[in-house]
Amino acid sequence: MSQARPLAPDPESEREVDLRTLWARLAERWWLPVGGLVVGAVVGVLVAVGGGQTWKAKTLLYLGQPFTTSGGGQIQSLATNPRTVGEIIRSEFALRRASAASGLRVGQLRGHVTSQALTSAGQTRNQTPLVEISVDGPARVKVEKAADGLAQSVIDQVSTYVDRKIALLNDQIHSSQTELKLIDQRVTDAENQLQTILGNRSLSATEKLIATTSLNSTIGFNEQRRGTVQQELFQNQQLLSLAVNVEKSRIVQPAAASRVTATSRRNSAIVGALIGLILGAIAAYLADPVLARRNTARAA
8 A cells, every 4th residue: 555645734724824923913902003093193393392303504606707817818716717616615614614603512513504506507517507505404593503613614715806806996996096186286286377377477578488388298297197097996996896706706795594394294193193003913923922932931
């Protein structure tokens, strides 16, 4: 007689038994998954509320476009380098300066400072874009001061050439204005002398002719010089306007902070409820084996 072969275990049958056992245990202790769901949602909301709120301040900065000394063409500078702003605002010096101005600790600023170039379609990143500097922090006024402080650090670094150019133009304008006043005074004095000589009857005609010729020459030279100085003055005033309004970096819009929720209550509640549901289901499934082991241990 041939021996009967043992039947191989049916995995589908075992899976069905396990699923039936799982559902039976969940149905028997349904309050564990439900309780975990409720408790997890409540804990998630409390975590979101406890996380508090944070503030984001944004400063809009114009880097400026430096030109040559005569205003004839653009030049490459720190203002045209797309990495300039990011490197400066993340430097230790700029962070310490912003910390002193705002009252925030350097550690509260480090990692919470960002910059973004605002470029239009077709504009390359090295064509003097507007740059937005953002700072995240726990207090509205403090993050605003920090953002403005970082923007000022950028301006101080990229505007050295333009600041010097503005100072020289102001000196030239002041010098031209002073010279114009001196020219006017010389012309007035010469005209007064001319009237005095012409009215002096004690002078001969020859003496009056010589003096009149000399004074008229002085007046003509100064009038010619006045035209040249005025032209230089107008040109320097135009260059100064160009330097101040186009070349120089400046804050277009000071920092204004808006409140940003640190953690979404809805998302926290959903995540907490899901975790609580899973833990409750695990507890319901393991409750019978745990209780059985305890009863066996007590009986022994």
